[in-house]
Structures are given as structure tokens and as C-alpha cells.
Amino acid sequence: MTGTCIELKNLEFQWPGATRPLLSIPQFTVQQGERLLLRGASGSGKSTLLSLIAGIHTPKAHQLQVLGHDMGQLSQRQRDNLRANEIGYIFQQFNLLPYLSAQANVLLAEHFSTARRQRIEQSLRASKLSSHKEQARQLLLQLGLSDSDITRPAHQLSVGQQQRVAAARALFGAPALIIADEPTSALDSEHRDSFIQVLFAACQQHNTTLLFVTHDASLAHHFERSIELTELNQVSQESL
Amino acid sequence: MIRLALASLFNRKASAWLTILAIAVSTLLLLGVERVRHQTQENFANTISGTDLIVGARTGSTQLLLSSVFHIGTLNNTLSWQSYEHLQSLRGVAWHIPLALGDSYGEFPVVATTTDFFQYFQYADKQQLRFNEGAAFSHADTAVLGVEVAKRRQLGVNDQFTIAHGSGGISFSDHDAHPFVVSGVLQRTGTPVDQAVYIPLSGLGIVHGEVHGEVSIAADHHDYHEPPVYTLSAVLLGLNSRPLALRMQRDINTYQDEPLSAIMPGLALTELWRTLSLFEKALFAVSILVVATGLLGMLTALLSSLRERRREMAVLRAIGAGPATIFSLLVSEALILAIIGVSLGVAALYTVLGLGSDWLLTNTGILLRATPLTGTEWSFLAAIIAAAFVLSFIPAWRAYRNALADGLTIRL
Ligand SMILES: Nc1ncnc2c1ncn2[C@@H]1O[C@H](COP(=O)(O)OP(=O)(O)OP(=O)(O)O)[C@@H](O)[C@H]1O
Numbered sequence: 001m002t003g004t005c006i007e008l009k010n011l012e013f014q015w016p017g018a019t020r021p022l023l024s025i026p027q028f029t030v031q032q033g034e035r036l037l038l039r040g041a042s043g044s045g046k047s048t049l050l051s052l053i054a055g056i057h058t059p060k061a062h063q064l065q066v067l068g069h070d071m072g073q074l075s076q077r078q079r080d081n082l083r084a085n086e087i088g089y090i091f092q093q094f095n096l097l098p099y100l101s102a103q104a105n106v107l108l109a110e111h112f113s114t115a116r117r118q119r120i121e122q123s124l125r126a127s128k129l130s131s132h133k134e135q136a137r138q139l140l141l142q143l144g145l146s147d148s149d150i151t152r153p154a155h156q157l158s159v160g161q162q163q164r165v166a167a168a169r170a171l172f173g174a175p176a177l178i179i180a181d182e183p184t185s186a187l188d189s190e191h192r193d194s195f196i197q198v199l200f201a202a203c204q205q206h207n208t209t210l211l212f213v214t215h216d217a218s219l220a221h222h223f224e225r226s227i228e229l230t231e232l233n234q235v236s237q238e239s240l
Numbered sequence: 241m242i243r244l245a246l247a248s249l250f251n252r253k254a255s256a257w258l259t260i261l262a263i264a265v266s267t268l269l270l271l272g273v274e275r276v277r278h279q280t281q282e283n284f285a286n287t288i289s290g291t292d293l294i295v296g297a298r299t300g301s302t303q304l305l306l307s308s309v310f311h312i313g314t315l316n317n318t319l320s321w322q323s324y325e326h327l328q329s330l331r332g333v334a335w336h337i338p339l340a341l342g343d344s345y346g347e348f349p350v351v352a353t354t355t356d357f358f359q360y361f362q363y364a365d366k367q368q369l370r371f372n373e374g375a376a377f378s379h380a381d382t383a384v385l386g387v388e389v390a391k392r393r394q395l396g397v398n399d400q401f402t403i404a405h406g407s408g409g410i411s412f413s414d415h416d417a418h419p420f421v422v423s424g425v426l427q428r429t430g431t432p433v434d435q436a437v438y439i440p441l442s443g444l445g446i447v448h449g450e451v452h453g454e455v456s457i458a459a460d461h462h463d464y465h466e467p468p469v470y471t472l473s474a475v476l477l478g479l480n481s482r483p484l485a486l487r488m489q490r491d492i493n494t495y496q497d498e499p500l501s502a503i504m505p506g507l508a509l510t511e512l513w514r515t516l517s518l519f520e521k522a523l524f525a526v527s528i529l530v531v532a533t534g535l536l537g538m539l540t541a542l543l544s545s546l547r548e549r550r551r552e553m554a555v556l557r558a559i560g561a562g563p564a565t566i567f568s569l570l571v572s573e574a575l576i577l578a579i580i581g582v583s584l585g586v587a588a589l590y591t592v593l594g595l596g597s598d599w600l601l602t603n604t605g606i607l608l609r610a611t612p613l614t615g616t617e618w619s620f621l622a623a624i625i626a627a628a629f630v631l632s633f634i635p636a637w638r639a640y641r642n643a644l645a646d647g648l649t650i651r652l
């Protein structure tokens with residue numbers, strides 16, 4: 001499957017109250033199914049860019065297209081729906097509702113999204129699995145959790161396991177795009193590599209676009225394409 | 241949404257339960273006060289009916305009412321037997337009940353009267369007195385007990401007891417020489433009658449040494465030479481026609497031979513209730529304040545939970561929850577707390593009514609029944625939930641603002 005997943009054209013973004021723009025990106029495109037690493041120093045605006053793509057904050061019109069939608073022209077509700085349906089988001093840490101089980105956390109992904117629910121129904125018909133719960137369990141097993149981990153409350157899991165559950169939730173219901181904001185920075189190098197591997201495998205299987213953000217240059221060798229935010233951003237870092 | 245709210249509340253069990261408890265207790269208090277208020281007002285209005293005038297020596301109407309109907313307080317002035325005879329002779333008087341008060345049996349007032357009391361006295365909706373067992377007194381040394389007296393002193397027909405001069409538990413002089421025999425026990429009325437001991441006037445006369453020797457009850461009435469007692473506390477009058485009451489009241493109040501006052505019990509009761517209602521309103525205001533405290537507790541709990549839940553909110557935002565969803569999440573949490581709290585409060589009310597109504601009756605004389613919720617009570621419950629709903633907009637709005645400002649960044 002080909003096509004453009006994310007397209008930035010002359011994106012300008014300035015936080016309200018800030019004296020100068022934080023981001024000014026003339027051109028940047030991510031293809032469907034691509035796995036991309038975006039690198040940048042702390043405070044360079046990586047998370048800000050991701051929140052624009054995820055539809056949390058609004059850019060101006062005609063500057064940012066995500067999956068064919070002009071993010072500057074969608075309403076708050078439309079952007080929330082797009083995120084619920086098509087974007088899986090993984091934070092650096094604390095991705096889960098600590099009082100729910102790993103499985104219940106994964107099932108949350110379809111709570112606000114009819115599209116994910118429908119896709120899961122379809123894949124249930126195709127496979128032999130019987131329920132949404134079962135599908136969530138399979139995904140968690142695939143990402144390396146054990147059956148006993150799955151039913152425990154999330155706060156009892158290790159940080160590495162929590163990140164895997166977060167990845168499972170992001171992938172559940174096959175969204176088109178996964179955004180991961182430094183998902184491995186709380187992990188040691190061994191867990192980091194295995195996390196990236198299972199994430200890649202799952203993305204490949206569903207042809208999911210992966211936008212992976214980090215300040216850690218050593219991860220670049222895992223990715224087909226790796227980009228420095230400073231290369232894109234016209235706002236000079238020294239003047240910040 | 242509800243499931244999420246429940247799960248999140250369950251995660252904050254301790255504070256959620258405390259909030260629910262506060263709401264439950266305040267609901268219980270509000271309903272309890274309302275019940276007591278309603279019931280006392282009803283009991284109050286039910287104490288006497290069918291009596292058109294109460295006549296006593298010149299005194300305030302409240303004092304006359306309190307002593308003659310509720311047996312509270314003492315009347316310093318008495319009316320003479322001659323005046324009683326005059327009252328009997330007035331045109332239009334259908335029946336008359338003389339009352340002589342002032343003695344007591346333990347904490348129970350002793351009322352000396354005639355058998356006419358059992359025939360003519362009415363309470364509530366023109367209900368007559370009935371006997372649980374036995375019958376009216378027939379001799380000077382027999383007595384009729386209110387049901388509470390019999391129950392608490394475990395007296396039955398033919399049992400003996402002695403009365404004390406003066407009211408209240410401490411006797412000034414015991415009339416030990418004159419024991420009384422129970423001739424009958426009245427049925428429950430829910431009025432002060434339940435708490436009183438009734439003896440014949442002649443019995444009182446003997447005890448006080450006003451009359452000597454055995455006097456038959458029949459002599460109480462017309463066919464006498466010497467009255468059984470010389471003074472009475474009050475006389476209840478029933479008239480042939482109600483409209484007569486106003487004129488007769490004026491006639492009695494202006495009676496020349498002795499200063500008398502006549503009151504209409506219905507009017508006096510309303511007046512007395514009006515003075516008491518200040519107290520009742522204060523009680524009601526206090527319970528409203530307790531409800532407000534309970535709800536403010538909920539508000540505090542929700543507001544302070546917001547800080548530790550910013551992470552939770554960011555996660556919900558990331559999976560596609562809009563700020564409006566966050567808003568309604570908090571509103572549903574408040575509604576869940578309020579509804580559980582109110583339900584528990586109602587359950588507690590019925591538990592208290594079920595277990596404690598006997599205790600309440602024997603210790604305070606207030607009869608509370610576990611009747612279904614009234615319209616007023618339902619509207620109180622609705623008001624509590626509505627107030628919780630409105631108050632929840634404050635934390636919900638805060639959460640909404642936070643959700644918009646924080647976005648996906650997790651601030652700790
Ligand atoms: N909600 C906000 N309101 C105002 N300014 C913000 C907000 N979020 C971030 N900023 C500012 O934008 C700049 C970039 O922040 P951002 O979080 O995008 O950096 P980052 O590249 O993700 O850094 P890190 O690697 O430390 O996560 C910072 O100077 C920050 O102060």
C-alpha cells in the first residue's frame with residue numbers, strides 16, 4: 001500500500017505567548033507504511049510536532065495533511081475522532097490506566113473509536129478468534145507478554161512490559177499511523193532493542209506507518225529512514 | 241463512559257467511599273429531620289379533636305393547652321367546682337370532662353377525671369378511646385392506664401400501684417396509704433393519652449384528704465351533696481353545634497363569679513405550632529447545611545483528584561477522548577457518587593426506622609413509621625443529586641481546561 005501518510009508544507013507553529021515560532025518546516029513527507037526515526041535535541045519541538053500531527057493542537061490551514069485530512073480545517077471533535085480511529089500514540093512512560101488490567105488497557109483503544117471496533121469485527125470474522133478480548137490477548141502475547149501478565153493491573157507490570165502494553169493498545173484495531181514519543185527512553189538497552197523489534201514486526205504485519213521520535217542517535221540503525229528535526233526546521237536552534 | 245468512571249472511582253476507593261458516606265449521612269439526616277418534623281406536626285395536630293372549648297382558670301392559652309392536653313407544666317390557678325357546675329348548665333353544652341392535674345406516677349402524669357372522659361374524649365380524626373383490656377374505672381381506688389404506662393411499668397388489669405403528689409419523678413409526698421388497682425388499659429393513640437394515668441375525681445379527693453370514706457362513682461355527677469374535689473385544673477367542653485363556640489368563649493371569658501379563660505383547641509394548637517416551627521426551621525436549616533457540607537466534600541475530593549489524574553486524562557486524550565468526554569467523565573463520577581450516597585442514605589433511614597423506631601417511641605414518644613418516601617422526600621433526593629450535578633461542573637470544567645492545555649504532555 002502506498003500513498004502519503006503525513007505531509008507538511010510550510011508548517012509554522014508558535015506557542016501562544018511565545019515570542020518566536022518554535023517550528024517552521026517548509027517540506028516534509030512520510031509515506032504510508034514507512035518506518036521513520038525523527039531525532040532532535042531536548043526542547044527542539046519534537047513533542048510539539050507530534051501533538052500537531054495527532055490533532056491535539058491545531059496548525060493553520062493548508063500546512064499539515066494527515067491521512068488526507070487538512071488538520072488546520074478539522075474541528076476539535078473531528079481531530080479527536082481521527083486520532084481515535086487512525087492514530088496510535090505511545091508515550092515515553094505512564095501510558096496505561098494503572099488500575100485497569102493490561103488487557104482492559106488494550107481494549108480502551110476501541111472505546112472511543114467505531115472504526116477500530118469495525119476493523120476488529122472484520123478480522124475476527126477472518127480469523128478463528130472469538131472475541132475482542134481474545135484478540136487483545138493475542139496481540140499482547142505477540143508483543144511478548146505472558147498470560148499471567150495480561151490480567152494483572154497495569155501498575156504491577158515492569159516499565160518494559162508497560163511499554164509493550166502501550167504498543168499493543170496503539171496497534172489494536174489496526175490504525176494507519178503509530179506515533180511513538182521516546183517510547184524507549186525509560187528502558188535499558190536490552191529491553192529497548194527487543195521492544196523496537198516487536199514493534200517493527202507488528203507494524204510490518206499491519207502495514208502501519210511508524211513515526212518514532214527520540215533524542216537517542218544510537219537507535220538510527222534500526223530504521224530505514226532517519227531524520228534530524230534541525231534539518232527540517234528553519235528556526236535556528238541557537239536563537240531559541 | 242460510566243464503566244470508565246466506575247473503574248476510576250474504584251481506583252480511588254477510600255476517598256470515594258468517604259465521599260459517599262458523607263452524602264449518605266447528610267441524606268439520612270435531611271430525611272430523618274423531615275420525617276420527625278412531619279410526624280410531630282401530625283401527632284401534634286392529632287392530640288385532640290371533637291373538643292370545642294377548653295376552660296381553665298384565667299391564664300395564657302398556650303399554658304392552658306399545654307397542661308390540659310399535653311400534661312406539660314403546672315397550672316397555678318384552678319377553677320372551682322361551682323364554676324364547673326355553671327359550665328354544665330350552659331345552654332348548648334353536649335358533654336363536659338373535668339380534669340384535675342398535678343399528681344404523677346413516676347414520670348407519668350396522673351389525670352383525675354370522670355368516666356365521661358372515656359366516652360367523649362376524641363383524638364386524631366374523631367377517634368374514640370378504646371380499651372386494650374379491662375374497662376373504665378368504677379371505684380375511687382381504681383385507675384386506667386395509657387398503653388405506654390402499662391407497657392413500661394408492666395402493669396395489667398388488677399395490678400396495684402401508688403401515685404405521688406406533685407409532678408415529675410421525684411415525689412414530694414408519697415400517697416402510699418392509697419394504692420390504686422388497674423381497671424383497664426387503653427389502646428395506643430400516639431398522643432399524650434398513652435403516657436398518662438387516669439383516676440376518678442373521687443380517688444384524687446380521697447388521696448388528698450378532701451373527701452373521706454368510700455364514695456361511689458355515680459356521686460361524681462348530679463346526685464351529690466358534697467363535690468369529690470373542690471378545685472379542677474381544666475374542663476373540656478363539647479357543644480351541640482360548633483358555631484356556638486365563639487359566643488360561649490366570650491361568655492366564659494367574661495364570667496363574673498370567677499376569672500376563667502376558654503380556648504378553642506384547634507386554634508391554640510396552630511398558634512403553638514407556629515412558635516415551635518421556629519425550632520423546626522432551624523433544624524431543617526442545619527440539615528440543609530449538612531447536605532451542603534457533604535456535597536462540598538465531594539467537590540473537594542474531585543478537585544484534588546484532578547491533579548493526580550492528569551496522567552490519566554492525557555492517556556484518555558491520546559486514545560481519542562475529546563475534552564467534552566473528559567468533562568462528562570467527571571460529571572458522571574459526581575453523579576455516581578451522589579446516587580450511591582443518596583441510595584445508601586435512604587437505606588440507612590429505613591434501617592434506622594426498622595431497628596430504632598421502638599427505641600424512639602419509648603424514649604421520645606415520637607412515633608415514626610417506615611412508610612414509603614413521600615413526594616417531598618423524593619424532591620429532596622432529587623435536589624441533592626441535582627446539586628451534585630451542578631457542582632460537578634466545577635471540577636469538570638477544570639479537567640476540560642487542563643485537557644486542552646496539557647494535550648498529550650504529562651505533567652506530574
Ligand atoms: N503546552 C505548551 N505551551 C507552551 N509552550 C510549550 C508547551 N509545550 C511545550 N512548549 C514549549 O515548546 C518547546 C518545545 O517543547 P517540546 O516538548 O516540543 O520539546 P521536545 O523536543 O519534545 O523535548 P524533549 O526531548 O525534552 O521531550 C519548549 O520550549 C517548551 O517550553
Ligand SMILES: [Mg+2]
Pocket residue numbers: 046047048181
Ligand atoms: Mg518531548
